[in-house]
Amino acid sequence: MAKLGGFSSNGVFISSLPMITSARKFCLLPQATGPSKTQRIMESIPAAEEAGGAGGAYSYNALKRLDSLWSTICNDSAVQEPKKMVSNVSGLFRESEQAEKCIDMFDVVVCGGTLGIFIATALSSKGLRVGIVEKSILRGREQEWNISRKELLELVDVGVLTEDDIYHITANSFNPNRCGFEGKGDIWVNDILNLGISPAKLIEIMRDRFTCIGGIIFEGCIVSHVTIFEDAAVLELADGKILSASLIIDAMGNFSPIVRQIRNGKKPDGVCLVVGSCCRGFEQNSTSDVIYSSASVKKVGRSEAQYFWEAFPAGSGPLERTTYMFTYLYPEPGCPLLEELLEDYWELMPKYQGVSLEDLEVLRVIFGIFPTYRDGPLPAAFDRVLQFGDASSIQSPVSFGGFGSLTRHLGRLSSGIHEAFDNDFLDAQSLSLLNPYMPNLSASWLFQRAMSGKSQSGVSPTFVNELLYANFKSMEKLGDPILRPFLQDVIQFGPLVKTLGLVMISQPLIIPSIFKKVGLPVLIEWSGHFVMLGIYTFLSSYIDPLIRPLLKTLPAKERYEWRRKLEAWTYGSGLDYKL
Incomplete structure (x- = not known):
């Protein structure tokens, strides 16, 4: 369920990244006035030094800038028309004036390098x-990404990573892993988010591999405009450089300027706010928390928040541990700022971890905004432009695990993109088949809504903690085939039916509160996705085997379309996941 650990997602994520050897203890003394804790x-x-991508920036000023952006998102009632980043023109690029100024021509240009380097x-x-066009320096941050070996092996299957690479990038491993519910109980699992891998080492390996096979990286370059011709897509950079490609892949994350144009500045349907730190001084540091839910909602400023936690040993030292606190919100006036959440974090984290803050050395401060939309994945809106990773909204709206989503879909997407390129199927309709409707992803929306902290009349403030405990206990009773896919962001029809059925039998009084909490319109919408999840499961299980042998007999266009349809059935039902 929780892939927030490690924050590989390309949401707006920023951390304070000091040299670990320079960290020192920080004693929090009460102050009536002056700076906040x-x-x-x-x-x-x-x-x-800063790194590009998620978690690469730092400083208190960066936190204030991000809070300013978050306030704008919350308080803007009217849609602000974004800058027009992409435009279509008639005619051929090779006959245009821009062709004379083009400094290089590619088959594919990937905008955004931190996760984009994998597809590249x-x-x-x-x-x-x-x-690859990267606005800063293409390197990974110091804060680790948490993932399982099973997921990393998916990158080995694609051919971008080797098993020897996994050994070199793994900074830490730990077991068992807890799913905890304050005041209710714990569930323990093994090999879930139990590897801490070094993004710095991983991106360095990927960078070397990419350049060795002929890839070119343009660093310190900001995308200014994209022009779509009949025969090419032209990328204009802020420094005046012009590149052309048959296809542009937008891997610039949730706040991609191209995505903003496609969505016309629409507010996110939901947001996860995350704060945390990496500290030295934890004596008990051999296990992790995949998720730990607070007993009840908490008043934060003018709003209410249900807090969740994650905790992982850090690979930089035996006493170093990373802890995250996060909450799900709808962006509206009165939502808490990240700094307000951090103030709560410094107060609550010591109790959660059983330590005194005065005994810890603060190595890094972590904070981020992860927005999501109900209509994900995002279909292609332009010819020759495809969204990838978080820009495509293909990550889970519960965990926001961008790196885990990447490992799962990279093989499917790289093969599909290569087939589209080979056959010149680069129109928006053909590219949209690579980011299809997936009912298991859409069904996850109910879980985010149910886990939000906003109170409703007649719903207990302890409801979320009780609901999660009831669901996890039911999945534990049903065994690994039910629990493990859910913990790794995969919703499947059979396991979901069994879990909901057991919860209804064992906790029938919780059902009315679910209706009150999420509302009838959301439940009706979710029911549609639930039905489609069952249909996709049937199609993938029984119709796919009948169609697949016939693909080679079809014309190229129909073959491409049917392959994408079969993939949508498999991935949209979660049947790509194998224990």
Whole structure:
């Protein structure tokens, strides 16, 4: 369920990244006036070099900038028309004036390198000429990403990683892993988010592999505009450089300017706010928390929040541990700021971990905004432009696990993109088949709504904790085939039916509160996705085996479309997941 650990997602995620050897203990003394605890802690940590992508920036000023952005999202009642990043023109690129100014021509250009380098390397290994445009320096941050070995092996299957690479990038491993519910009980599992991998080492390996097979990286380059011709897509950079490609892959994350244009500045349907830190001084540091839910909602400013926690040993030292606190919200006036959440975090984290904050050395401060939309995945809106990763809204609206989503879908997407390129199926309709409707992803929306902290009349403030405990206990009773897929972001029809059935039998009094909590319109919408989940499961299980042998007999266009349809059935039903 929880892939927040490690924050590989390309939401707006920023951390304070000091040199670990420079960290020191920070004693929190009560002050009636002056800077907040958060400001004093962050300003006491020496600055380090920034990295691009999620978690690469730092400082208290970065926190204030992100809070300003978050406030704008919450308070804007009217849709603000975003900058027009993509435009269509008639005619051929090779006959245009821009062709004379083009400095390089590619088969594919990937915008955004932190996660984009994976799809870029996969496509390069298939023989395509690929370039990457990265607005800063293409390197991974110091804060680890948490994932399971099973998921990393999916990258080995695609061919972008080797098993030897997994050994070199693994900074830490730990078992068992807890799913805890305050005041109710714990459930323990093994091999779920139990590896801490170094993004710095991983991206370095990917970068070397990409350049060795002919890939080119343009660093410190900001995308200014994309022009779609009949025969090419032209990328204009802020420094005046012009690149052309048959296909542009937008891997610039949730806040991609191209995505903003497609969505016309629409507010996110939901947001996860995350704060946390990596500290030294934890004596008990051999296990992890995949998820730990607080007993009840908490008043934060003018709003209410249900807090959830994660905790993982850090690979940088035996006494170092990363802890996250997060909450699900709908962006509206009165929502808490990240700094307000951090103030709560410094107060609540010591109780959660059984330590004194004065005995810890704060190494990093972590904070981020992860928005999501109900209509994900996002179909292609332009010819020759495809959203990838978080920009495509293909990540879970519960866990926001961008890296886990990448490992799951990279093989499907790289093969599909290569087939589309080979056959010149680069129109928006054909590209949209690569980001199809997936009912298991849409069904996850109910879980986010149910886990939000906003109170409703007649719903107990302890409802979320009780609901989660009832669901997890039911899945534990039903065994690994039910529990493990859910913990790794895969919703399947059979396990979902069994879990809901057992919860209704064992906890019938909780059902009315679910109706009150999420509302009838959301339940009706969810029911449609639930039915489609069952239909996709049937189609993938029984119709797919009948159609697949016939694909080779079809014309190229129909073969491409049917392959994408079969993939949508399999991935949309969660049947791609194998224990």
